[in-house]
Amino acid sequence: MTDRILVRGGRVIDPARGVDGVLDVLVESGYVADIRSRIDAAGARVIDAAGCVVAPxxxxxxxxxxxxxxxxxxxxxxxxxxxxxxxxxxxxxxxxxxxxxxxxxxxxxxxxxxxxxxxxxxxxxxxxxxxxxxxxxxxxxxxxxxxxxxxxxxxxxxxxxxxxxxxxxxxxxxxxxxxxxxxxxxxxxxxxxxxxxxxxxxxxxxxxxxxxxxxxxxxxxxxxxxxxxxxxxxxxxxxxxxxxxxxxxxxxxxxxxxxxxxxxxxxxxxxxxxxxxxxxxxxxxxxxxxxxxxxxxxxxxxxxxxxxxxxxxxxxxxxxxxxxxxxxxxxxxxxxxxxxxxxxxxxxxxxxxxxxxxxxxxxxxxxxxxxxxxIPGAGRLEPGVSRDLVILDPAAEVTVDPARWASKGKNTPLAGQRLRGAVRAVIFDGTLAWEREGAHV
Missing domain, CATH: 3.20.20.140 (Metal-dependent hydrolases)
Known part of the structure; x- marks a missing residue:
């Protein structure tokens, strides 16, 4: 985990600010620091988000x-x-x-x-x-x-x-x-x-x-x-x-x-x-x-x-x-x-x-x-203010497997169903807090 992360080339959707385009997002020092095309951030951990959606x-x-x-x-x-x-x-x-x-x-x-x-x-x-x-x-x-x-x-x-x-x-x-x-x-x-x-x-x-x-x-x-x-x-x-x-x-x-x-x-x-x-x-x-x-x-x-x-x-x-x-x-x-x-x-x-x-x-x-x-920045991607974002992979094909869930509750009628799209990674409080592995949710 690192506090300097470059999310590169995803479709950034921020309805609060009217943003919808293929952009880079730089996260550093606990905040979303910059959102624009082709950010150069030497030394940052790079997440290739091509084909993904980046949202608050x-x-x-x-x-x-x-x-x-x-x-x-x-x-x-x-x-x-x-x-x-x-x-x-x-x-x-x-x-x-x-x-x-x-x-x-x-x-x-x-x-x-x-x-x-x-x-x-x-x-x-x-x-x-x-x-x-x-x-x-x-x-x-x-x-x-x-x-x-x-x-x-x-x-x-x-x-x-x-x-x-x-x-x-x-x-x-x-x-x-x-x-x-x-x-x-x-x-x-x-x-x-x-x-x-x-x-x-x-x-x-x-x-x-x-x-x-x-x-x-x-x-x-x-x-x-x-x-x-x-x-x-x-x-x-x-x-x-x-x-x-x-x-x-x-x-x-x-x-x-x-x-x-x-x-x-x-x-x-x-x-x-x-x-x-x-x-x-x-x-x-x-x-x-x-x-x-x-x-x-x-x-x-x-x-x-x-x-x-x-x-x-x-x-x-x-x-x-x-x-x-x-x-x-x-x-x-x-x-x-x-x-x-x-x-x-x-x-x-x-x-x-x-x-x-x-x-x-x-x-x-x-x-x-x-x-x-x-909570300043909640629900939006505002440089210098927001601290959280989610990366979604709309093309992922996943199977619902509640046995793998963190929740104690496995009570879902979706068990075993094949779904299209999944959370790929989550940045919380400016830190990469979770990344999905495998083809299950």
Whole structure:
């Protein structure tokens, strides 16, 4: 490893600065030092990036590190190593830990762990309500003073509309967004997958698309009433993106994200590709994988800028969490290490523009949570300011092999699939932090 690196001849894409061209990038003294054609840097380590894409380090608005409280699923060390391998250099950690960061002292303890054990930059998300139980507000002012980047109860939607409006108003006064999992649990009985033809065929309980749409509509109106910033986590339905588009047309400060899983997969992954239903618990995620029509609507909304960001919702689980009857298995897909390859495969198919993909992984998420104001250079390649970049090889042919993953969570429905494109190398904090070897991700 060296602190003087010349990345030569790659296609540099920096949406924040409008850069898209074949250029050299020099990294030295911990920063991106220069970006131009034909840099002469005698003595630097040279990475030949011909045919590759050079982009800012990825920014993830939605990830689960599991520690503290659930170390059998993942630890800060293992999951941030997985993030690094996936090209993510700045990640926002959801608060579904034990204890949950609902007050200043707990946040401080967790943040200390992040600083000590993280392989990438970790920004904490604080709870909306105490214990994420939806009964009373957490200590939002303490959490803001302690450095949280946003507030969320993650997979526990705030059901009480008055409490939600108060939370939005206070978060707005503190200058922070509120990230909400939009679901109406009263519309289903803990549905295990999308409600539709596949759930009927498999005999599984379903979550209707209307449960997401109804919650999105309610939360948009509450945000409008409170004059606050609302971020809608992992939107999955065509109707959901229509509601978000309408809110943006009204000029409301609404942002949203979509996961690589919902862009790449559909509810059919639960059944598998064989003649007999697979009931693949690795495809069980909340919100659930939806229909092909929903997937295409998500891709179109991403292309149009209605969906701002791609966020992983990386959710590692121990093997025993998934080796259960489908209804009893845990929700969640581990995807730090496969995210870039699944997205690059969509680009190779012509379903996703490469430039938009890079924007949705870099400058767009950095803007959603104001990360670009808190961390100079985050989500962009600015000489003298930025410290992170990722090198992508769009032509690489790789096989998903979770047994090789750094993440403790091997729970992916992509195991064994051949994908097109992969992360080749990652520079973090001005240092070459990881390089891929072999034909696996």
């Amino acid at each position: 380090g990825f920014v993830d608005l939605h990830a689960h590190l599991r520690e503290p409280g659930f170390e059998q699923k993942g630890t800060i060390a293992t999951e941030t190593e997985a993030a690094l391998r996936g090209g993510f250099t700045t990640i926002c950690a959801m608060p579904n830990t034990r204890p949950a960061p609902d007050c200043g002292p707990v946040l401080e303890s967790i943040a200390d762990r992040f600083r000590r054990d993280g392989r990438v930059r970790i920004l904490p998300i604080g709870c909306i309500t105490r214990g994420r139980e939806g009964r009373e507000l957490a200590e939002l002012a303490e959490l803001a003073a302690g450095g949280v980047i946003a507030f969320s109860d993650d997979g526990s939607p705030v059901a009480d509309p008055r409490l939600m409006r108060n939370a939005l108003a206070l978060a707005g006064a503190l200058g922070l967004p509120l990230s909400e999992h939009c679901d109406s649990p009263e519309m289903h009985t803990g549905g295990a997958m999308n409600e539709g033809a596949v759930s009927e065929r498999l005999g599984l309980s379903g979550q209707p698309a209307a449960a997401e749409a109804a919650a999105i509509a309610r939360n948009i109106e509450l945000a409008a009433a409170a004059g606050a910033r609302l971020h809608i986590a992992h939107v999955t339905t065509a109707r959901g993106v229509e509601l978000i588009a309408e809110a943006k047309q009204r000029g409301l400060p609404i942002t949203c994200e979509v996961t690589p899983s919902h862009l790449f997969l559909t509810e059919d992954a639960v059944a598998g590709g064989g003649p007999e239903p697979a009931y693949d618990t690795n495809a069980k995620i909340n919100p659930p994988l939806r229909t092909e029509a929903d997937r295409r609507a998500l891709l179109a909304a991403l292309d149009d800028g209605i969906i701002d960001a791609i966020a992983t919702d990386h959710a590692p689980h121990a093997i025993e969490d998934k080796l259960l009857e489908f209804e009893d298995a845990a929700f969640g897909i581990s995807c730090f290490e496969s995210a870039a390859s699944s997205l690059l495969t969509l680009a190779a198919r012509g379903e996703l523009r490469l430039e938009r993909m890079v924007q949705a992984l870099t400058s767009a998420p950095a803007a959603c949570f104001g990360i670009d104001r808190r």
